[in-house]
Amino acid sequence: MAKSAKSSAPKKLRHGILGCGGIANAHAKALLQIPEYDLVAFCDVFRASAERYKAEYGKGQGEVFEDFHQMFEKMDLDVVTICLPPFAHADEVETAAKHGVHIFIEKPIALSVDKAQAMVDTVRKAKLKSQVGFMMRFQDGIERIKELLDAGRGPGVQFVGRYYCNSLHAPWWRMQDKSGGQMVEQIIHQFDLCRYLLGKPKHVFASTANLCHGEVENYTAEDVSGVVVRFQSGAVGVLTGTNCAIPGKWLAPWTFVAKGLMAEQSGGATQITHTDRPSPYVEEIRSEKNGMLAEQLDLLRAIREDGETRTPMLEGLESLRLVLGARDSAESGRPKDL
Numbered sequence: 354m355a356k357s358a359k360s361s362a363p364k365k366l367r368h369g370i371l372g373c374g375g376i377a378n379a380h381a382k383a384l385l386q387i388p389e390y391d392l393v394a395f396c397d398v399f400r401a402s403a404e405r406y407k408a409e410y411g412k413g414q415g416e417v418f419e420d421f422h423q424m425f426e427k428m429d430l431d432v433v434t435i436c437l438p439p440f441a442h443a444d445e446v447e448t449a450a451k452h453g454v455h456i457f458i459e460k461p462i463a464l465s466v467d468k469a470q471a472m473v474d475t476v477r478k479a480k481l482k483s484q485v486g487f488m489m490r491f492q493d494g495i496e497r498i499k500e501l502l503d504a505g506r507g508p509g510v511q512f513v514g515r516y517y518c519n520s521l522h523a524p525w526w527r528m529q530d531k532s533g534g535q536m537v538e539q540i541i542h543q544f545d546l547c548r549y550l551l552g553k554p555k556h557v558f559a560s561t562a563n564l565c566h567g568e569v570e571n572y573t574a575e576d577v578s579g580v581v582v583r584f585q586s587g588a589v590g591v592l593t594g595t596n597c598a599i600p601g602k603w604l605a606p607w608t609f610v611a612k613g614l615m616a617e618q619s620g621g622a623t624q625i626t627h628t629d630r631p632s633p634y635v636e637e638i639r640s641e642k643n644g645m646l647a648e649q650l651d652l653l654r655a656i657r658e659d660g661e662t663r664t665p666m667l668e669g670l671e672s673l674r675l676v677l678g679a680r681d682s683a684e685s686g687r688p689k690d691l
């Protein structure tokens with residue numbers, strides 16, 4: 354069962370990091386900005402990585418572990434931030450639940466729907482708060498669109514999400530069986546936004562290829578993809594991605610159209626054109642918001658208030674279901690019902 358964090362003078366929550374690799378750096382920096390957290394444990398199969406986190410983010414304080422079972426057993430944690438590579442998800446959610454530890458977990462939460470479903474069931478049964486790392490949901494432009502949709506604008510009719518990069522990433526990243534491929538590991542951010550704005554998907558059709566990395570050893574993932582998602586409402590999502598774009602840049606622009614508005618996001622700026630009036634006007638939203646901090650703060654709020662996070666584990670499952678459906682479609686050459 355979840356530990357209660359409610360009290361008149363809330364105690365600091367004990368927070369551990371599982372997987373002290375690349376993205377955990379951004380989470381550790383965000384966690385250090387939250388005074389309600391004590392960063393007390395660092396776990397990585399490579400002890401040196403966990404030791405580096407202890408030195409850098411724990412300022413020499415905190416315990417280091419190579420085995421997360423021992424971390425959960427010994428540390429009486431309140432919250433854990435899980436930054437494992439997709440292939441490495443094992444029983445960490447079940448073990449956290451056994452010890453009543455609330456969970457932040459990076460996307461994709463697993464590489465199969467069955468595994469992700471088990472994670473959802475586990476957190477639900479243990480009444481834990483969970484947050485999946487879809488930080489694009491916290492963009493100011495997305496929050497403004499949601500506000501407008503909630504106020505009656507819409508319905509959403511189309512989302513076009515694009516993802517461009519050109520990097521070999523970590524060795525596991527380029528292996529389809531370890532990362533799930535570029536759609537599953539990376540473009541899932543855009544799949545998730547598409548669902549967030551357009552609702553329940555009905556079917557998906559995708560086409561993928563590896564056109565720039567055939568010579569790179571072990572590069573079995575796709576490096577170009579195009580996907581069409583039909584939603585139950587009739588709305589249409591289009592998602593494209595490639596790892597053959599500009600070296601050193603990671604770009605994720607999107608366009609969203611609804612009855613009464615059109616929004617375009619690129620870099621840190623979102624332009625919303627309000628088309629629900631005779632003379633459309635343009636609202637500019639410029640933002641340097643730290644999405645990683647925002648999603649961690651949202652989890653903390655949910656723990657403190659016994660509320661819900663913006664992206665509980667179930668959302669991680671549903672976005673995974675959609676992106677795996679796209680991968681199935683690309684493999685079969687046929688649309689996939691969802």
Ligand SMILES: NC(=O)c1ccc[n+]([C@@H]2O[C@H](COP(=O)([O-])OP(=O)(O)OC[C@H]3O[C@@H](n4cnc5c(N)ncnc54)[C@H](O)[C@@H]3O)[C@@H](O)[C@H]2O)c1
Pocket residue numbers: 371372373374375376377396397398399402419421436437438439441459460461486487488523538
């Ligand atoms: N939200 C985002 O924008 C974003 C960005 C990058 C990565 N990610 C996601 O974060 C996750 C981690 O990615 P990364 O780039 O940090 O990977 P990484 O390879 O840099 O780091 C993963 C770390 O986990 C450790 N590890 C592996 N198995 C372990 C185990 N069983 N127990 C303890 N430690 C273990 C590795 O040694 C490594 O240090 C991935 O799911 C990735 O998709 C999200």
